Amino acid sequence: MIPDLVIYNTLTRTKEKFEPLVAGRAGLYVCGPTVYSDSHLGHARPNITFDLLYRYLTFLGYKVRYVRNITDVGHMEDEVEETGEDKISKKARLEQIEPMEVVQKYMNSFHYNMQQLNVLAPNIEPRASGHIIEQQLMIDSILKNGFAYEKNGSVYFDVEKYNQQYQYGKLSGRNLDDIKTNTRQLDGQSEKKNSFDFALWKKAAPEHIMRWPSKWGEGFPGWHLECSVMSTKYLGEQFDIHGGGMDLTFPHHECEIAQSTASLGHESVRYWMHNNMITIDGQKMARSLGNFITLRELFTGSNKLLQQAYSPMTIRFFILQAHYRSTVDFSNEALQASEKGLERLMNAMKTLEELAPAEQSTVDISAIKENCFTALSDDLNSPVAIAHLFEGVKIINSVKAGTEKLSASDLAEMKSFYSNVVFDILGLRAENIGGSAQNEVLSGAVELLISLRKEAKANKDWATSDRIRNELNTIGIEMKDTKDGVEWKLK
RNA sequence: GGUUUCUUGGCCGAGUGGCUAGGCAGCGGUCUGCAAAACCGUGUACGGCGGUUCGAAUCCGCCAGAAACCUCCA
Numbered sequence: 001m002i003p004d005l006v007i008y009n010t011l012t013r014t015k016e017k018f019e020p021l022v023a024g025r026a027g028l029y030v031c032g033p034t035v036y037s038d039s040h041l042g043h044a045r046p047n048i049t050f051d052l053l054y055r056y057l058t059f060l061g062y063k064v065r066y067v068r069n070i071t072d073v074g075h076m077e078d079e080v081e082e083t084g085e086d087k088i089s090k091k092a093r094l095e096q097i098e099p100m101e102v103v104q105k106y107m108n109s110f111h112y113n114m115q116q117l118n119v120l121a122p123n124i125e126p127r128a129s130g131h132i133i134e135q136q137l138m139i140d141s142i143l144k145n146g147f148a149y150e151k152n153g154s155v156y157f158d159v160e161k162y163n164q165q166y167q168y169g170k171l172s173g174r175n176l177d178d179i180k181t182n183t184r185q186l187d188g189q190s191e192k193k194n195s196f197d198f199a200l201w202k203k204a205a206p207e208h209i210m211r212w213p214s215k216w217g218e219g220f221p222g223w224h225l226e227c228s229v230m231s232t233k234y235l236g237e238q239f240d241i242h243g244g245g246m247d248l249t250f251p252h253h254e255c256e257i258a259q260s261t262a263s264l265g266h267e268s269v270r271y272w273m274h275n276n277m278i279t280i281d282g283q284k285m286a287r288s289l290g291n292f293i294t295l296r297e298l299f300t301g302s303n304k305l306l307q308q309a310y311s312p313m314t315i316r317f318f319i320l321q322a323h324y325r326s327t328v329d330f331s332n333e334a335l336q337a338s339e340k341g342l343e344r345l346m347n348a349m350k351t352l353e354e355l356a357p358a359e360q361s362t363v364d365i366s367a368i369k370e371n372c373f374t375a376l377s378d379d380l381n382s383p384v385a386i387a388h389l390f391e392g393v394k395i396i397n398s399v400k401a402g403t404e405k406l407s408a409s410d411l412a413e414m415k416s417f418y419s420n421v422v423f424d425i426l427g428l429r430a431e432n433i434g435g436s437a438q439n440e441v442l443s444g445a446v447e448l449l450i451s452l453r454k455e456a457k458a459n460k461d462w463a464t465s466d467r468i469r470n471e472l473n474t475i476g477i478e479m480k481d482t483k484d485g486v487e488w489k490l491k
Numbered sequence: 492g493g494u495u496u497c498u499u500g501g502c503c504g505a506g507u508g509g510c511u512a513g514g515c516a517g518c519g520g521u522c523u524g525c526a527a528a529a530c531c532g533u534g535u536a537c538g539g540c541g542g543u544u545c546g547a548a549u550c551c552g553c554c555a556g557a558a559a560c561c562u563c564c565a
Contacts, residue, residue, distance in 0.1 A: 046565045245565035334503045337515035387513035
């Protein structure tokens with residue numbers, strides 16, 4: 001009853017049915033972060049998108065191996081830094097600490113942010129610095145196959161030569177002639193045969209902190225090599241899905257294809273998936289543009305652009321409410337809308353647990369279920385799946401109000417369906433469960449105030465009852481009278 | 492300049508050759524000592540101009556505007 005999963009393959013620019021290389025198993029590689037500063041909202045997108053994919057594949061019964069790398073060698077900053085030092089060593093200099101200390105610090109904060117967002121850990125999280133030997137071996141094989149050349153202690157990929165035999169640019173829809181006429185001339189490129197050649201191994205300048213020995217001299221691996229190496233090491237020379245941000249399509253993923261092909265004689269990736277960007281005022285949010293909001297700032301509200309703090313689940317829901325291949329524009333209004341929508345959904349989840357079964361159902365729930373899975377199977381259309389969930393919310397609330405009825409079996413089906421989709425697949429979780437706050441002392445104190453207020457209300461002493469509510473509100477505890485008693489939560 | 496893509500109601504955001512996406516806000520109502528919340532109901536939009544078609548917001552062309560990539564980037 002769940003339709004076949006169809007995913008959009010950047011390579012063919014069409015939606016294709018997902019057919020794994022090995023029946024029942026799925027191999028997934030996703031480009032992870034370069035850990036040199038705090039993660040921002042933009043980083044949440046691919047991680048949540050591919051977390052959804054991972055969760056959905058798992059739900060569909062695949063045994064998934066999910067590999068997501070940590071880039072801890074650093075990428076070149078040719079334009080900004082004429083010295084050509086990499087991001088990590090630059091940051092290390094600024095903070096006067098070891099490069100690996102920078103890496104550890106921001107890797108930890110990245111992991112923490114991902115946990116907050118309920119992003120599952122990958123099965124393998126390889127680091128570029130831990131695969132220097134493997135990278136050198138791949139360079140060897142590319143050299144041996146004649147698609148690279150050494151110059152002054154650096155090794156470059158020979159794009160023109162590669163393009164004679166294979167097709168450079170197939171992923172991003174470019175051809176070499178266009179690239180030739182349009183590539184900007186950059187400094188320090190005299191070593192390369194052509195400006196569009198890229199480094200496989202780069203000789204380390206004396207001041208460059210991160211360096212490893214090699215047969216070409218001390219240096220460090222090129223920008224694109226780690227992914228080719230680590231994906232095939234852990235998933236095989238050919239594997240199912242490679243994901244990442246759209247901005248990585250060219251040159252990063254294009255170069256990955258070239259490296260793997262030049263080394264192995266064939267491509268490795270069967271389905272390329274790319275998530276779109278998060279924009280702010282219509283422009284891409286990026287570290288380099290300086291228009292980013294870190295996840296920590298979002299969760300605490302400490303950024304001038306933010307009118308309030310937004311919880312991790314609000315951020316997750318916000319991202320899931322847009323299709324992963326569309327841009328999604330940041331705004332306080334949009335996030336507040338997501339916050340309220342999520343609250344409505346989660347309240348319905350709670351209500352669902354409390355519903356009493358009836359003899360017979362007065363509504364058909366099968367359509368919602370089917371529509372929801374149809375949407376998810378259609379290239380992970382989470383916004384449409386969520387829309388169908390909200391149709392169910394209406395039913396749940398109507399049952400609670402007594403205008404509709406659900407049989408015991410339908411009710412059980414609804415419970416498992418909502419739990420599957422909301423918790424397991426979309427990866428949402430309940431937040432702000434006030435009454436059962438972790439802190440028992442606080443709970444006890446608030447319960448006492450609630451009972452005092454109840455007495456005041458019984459005596460129609462509105463001044464006292466309002467005072468308790470208002471002053472708690474000032475302190476940061478929100479108290480609400482509902483039909484079923486008093487609810488409270490930390491704001 | 493090249494490559495790719497986008498333009499949907501007050502805001503966000505799906506989708507589609509003919510059948511109300513959804514959320515938020517607004518409005519009306521229910522509930523309530525008050526407040527807040529919650530719940531129910533409610534909106535007929537697809538950049539402009541042409542073309543194809545019985546019929547287009549959906550296909551084609553042109554125009555306008557925007558973005559991503561071409562340079563590290565999620």
